[in-house]
Amino acid sequence: xxxxxxxxxxxxxxxxxxxxxxxxxxxxxxxxxxxxxxxxxxxxxxxxxxxxxxxxxxxxxxxxxxxxxxxxxxxxxxxx
Amino acid sequence: xxxxxxxxxxxxxxxxxxxxxxxxxxxxxxxxxxxxxxxxxxxxxxxxxxxxxxxxxxxxxxxxxxxxxxxxxxxxxxxxxxxxxxxxxxxxxxxxxxxxxxxxxxxxxxxxxxxxxxxxxxxxxxxxxxxxxxxxxxxxxxxxxxxxxxxxxxxxxxxxxxxxxxxxxxxxxxxxxxxxxxxxxxxxxxxxxxxxxxxxxxxxxxxxxxxxxxxxxxxxxxxxxxxxxxxxxxxxxxxxxxxxxxxxxxxxxxxxxxxxxxxxxxxxxxxxxxxxxxxxxxxxxxxxxxxxxxxxxxxxxxxxxxxxxxxxxxxxxxxxxxxxxxxxxxxxxxxxxxxxxxxxxxxxxxxxxxxxxxxxxxxxxxxxxxxxxxxxxxxxxxxxxxxxxxxxxxxxxxxxxxxxxxxxxxx
Numbered sequence: 001x002x003x004x005x006x007x008x009x010x011x012x013x014x015x016x017x018x019x020x021x022x023x024x025x026x027x028x029x030x031x032x033x034x035x036x037x038x039x040x041x042x043x044x045x046x047x048x049x050x051x052x053x054x055x056x057x058x059x060x061x062x063x064x065x066x067x068x069x070x071x072x073x074x075x076x077x078x079x080x
Numbered sequence: 081x082x083x084x085x086x087x088x089x090x091x092x093x094x095x096x097x098x099x100x101x102x103x104x105x106x107x108x109x110x111x112x113x114x115x116x117x118x119x120x121x122x123x124x125x126x127x128x129x130x131x132x133x134x135x136x137x138x139x140x141x142x143x144x145x146x147x148x149x150x151x152x153x154x155x156x157x158x159x160x161x162x163x164x165x166x167x168x169x170x171x172x173x174x175x176x177x178x179x180x181x182x183x184x185x186x187x188x189x190x191x192x193x194x195x196x197x198x199x200x201x202x203x204x205x206x207x208x209x210x211x212x213x214x215x216x217x218x219x220x221x222x223x224x225x226x227x228x229x230x231x232x233x234x235x236x237x238x239x240x241x242x243x244x245x246x247x248x249x250x251x252x253x254x255x256x257x258x259x260x261x262x263x264x265x266x267x268x269x270x271x272x273x274x275x276x277x278x279x280x281x282x283x284x285x286x287x288x289x290x291x292x293x294x295x296x297x298x299x300x301x302x303x304x305x306x307x308x309x310x311x312x313x314x315x316x317x318x319x320x321x322x323x324x325x326x327x328x329x330x331x332x333x334x335x336x337x338x339x340x341x342x343x344x345x346x347x348x349x350x351x352x353x354x355x356x357x358x359x360x361x362x363x364x365x366x367x368x369x370x371x372x373x374x375x376x377x378x379x380x381x382x383x384x385x386x387x388x389x390x391x392x393x394x395x396x397x398x399x400x401x402x403x404x405x406x407x408x409x410x411x412x413x414x415x416x417x418x419x420x421x422x423x424x425x426x427x428x429x430x431x432x433x434x435x436x437x438x439x440x441x442x443x444x445x446x447x448x449x450x451x452x453x454x455x456x457x458x459x460x461x462x463x464x465x466x467x468x469x470x471x472x473x474x475x476x477x478x479x480x481x482x483x484x485x486x487x488x489x490x491x
Contacts, residue, residue: 019145039150042211050209 001078006071013047014067027068048074086257087489089331090169090319091429092161092268095416096132096312100164103135104416104426105433108441109462113296113415115310121276128288130295131274132312132417150212151225153313154190154421158222158270159229161315165266169319170331173230182234182262184253185223186245186269188421189278190313191216196275219421222270234262240421243381245269246316247424247474247482251340253320254484263325270315271421282311285350287385299414300445301382302389302453309383312417316425318432333489335432338469339368345479351387357395357481361471364483365399370469372400375407375485377440377470379427382411383418390452392475397455408458408465414445424474428484431470435488438466 001009011022018040025034031041041064045056048070054077064070093100096114097107107114115132123129134157139148142160151159162183166173194216201209215221220238227236235256239249246269253267282288289308291298300306326333341363345356365372380392389411397404412430419426434440439462446459467488474482 017149019149039212039215043149046209046211 029067081260083258085323086337087333088335090165092164092317094157095314111444115295127283129292152194153272154270155222155225157315161317165317177231180234181232182265183223183226184237184249184267186239186249186421187219188245189273190271191219193275241480242476244474244476244480244482245421254337264321267320268317268425269422272313297445299384301384301411303446304448304450306384309418312419314419314422335435335486336489338487339364339485343481352391354394358398360481360483361399368485372403374469376467378409379472380411381473381475393453408440409455411443428472434467440465
């Protein structure tokens with residue numbers, strides 16, 4: 001998947017799982033600015049693990065700050 | 081330190097009679113029942129297919145889709161009732177943010193509803209896919225969610241004693257305020273326990289009425305033809321505060337909490353004892369510094385099961401003697417169902433309203449006289465009746481008994 005395709009998938013998941021609008025979500029968007037907290041991140045991670053058949057460690061979760069962190073993290077796992 | 085007087089200044093309710101205190105009270109006085117056929121879950125093979133769902137409850141009117149994924153119906157209803165109680169007490173949200181207001185809530189089985197779909201996934205897929213399973217399952221979540229959403233910094237405590245949970249919660253809050261450990265508390269209870277597996281489980285315990293063909297008349301406390309309780313859902317919340325706090329902010333005082341007692345039967349998980357519940361009533365009277373002749377009205381636990389109603393009647397006669405025949409003894413569970421963690425709070429709210437309006441609601445569906453249940457259950461309809469002091473009984477599975485006494489406030 002390209003980075004743009006992954007970004008679209010992440011935005012879609014944020015919309016579906018958290019009911020947030022995707023309009024202004026970009027790679028640089030900070031999760032805290034979208035009022036996404038640690039429990040929301042867990043929900044997103046569960047969805048990504050199921051959708052992309054990847055495993056996201058607890059340490060990796062704690063390092064996520066932005067939408068870009070999610071996209072690049074997923075990209076690394078899918079390439080590997 | 082001299083004990084504080086504890087008063088009630090706000091009420092909030094979600095029940096099968098509607099989503100406000102007014103609709104609860106109007107429905108109770110009119111003798112309505114909120115029990116309906118359950119059609120939104122698979123109950124094929126279940127002996128009971130009726131329940132008292134919260135009438136007109138619309139989650140979308142109160143919570144975003146995102147919030148609904150985090151909040152069980154129990155948490156939602158607790159919050160909605162809390163907001164009504166705060167409004168009723170004339171407390172603005174900006175006044176209480178970061179305040180020392182506490183939340184003491186009774187909750188019992190509602191958390192399980194939040195995890196039931198996840199458990200189904202676990203059986204099929206061997207894994208749990210929802211990271212919110214534990215936060216939803218926690219019985220302490222409803223109290224915590226109120227505290228978090230309102231930014232309250234006082235004590236946040238959940239009491240779980242099955243059907244007596246919210247009566248104990250109110251009693252505990254009463255003592256926190258009485259002994260100067262807190263000045264104002266949102267106290268009450270909530271439970272929404274409607275899911276297929278819980279209905280089946282209750283039914284297997286043979287605790288539920290099986291009058292599926294006649295939901296509104298299914299629960300028949302004190303009637304010889306009673307065959308069990310009807311599960312309900314809802315929330316009841318009260319603002320308890322010290323008299324000093326209420327006076328300082330110019331609040332209208334609805335009633336005073338005078339006494340509370342807790343006892344254990346030490347006998348059986350599902351069978352109550354006359355001794356245990358009698359002792360709870362006696363100790364509550366002592367705590368309130370009242371005698372049996374002072375009590376004008378008893379709101380009974382009145383589940384509609386064979387054991388509870390005859391045991392409770394015997395207990396009331398045991399404590400009150402001749403006075404037991406001179407005062408109305410009312411059960412509201414045929415109207416709102418057995419709301420588990422919420423029932424003690426909803427029933428205490430009805431006592432406060434009886435004190436306010438000098439009227440007691442009827443016990444509906446008392447159809448056939450039972451020689452073992454021979455008190456005045458106000459079966460003919462609502463009755464004008466001056467109430468100075470009311471007793472509210474909650475007797476739970478497991479032998480946990482809670483009795484609260486509320487009185488007309490006199491400065």
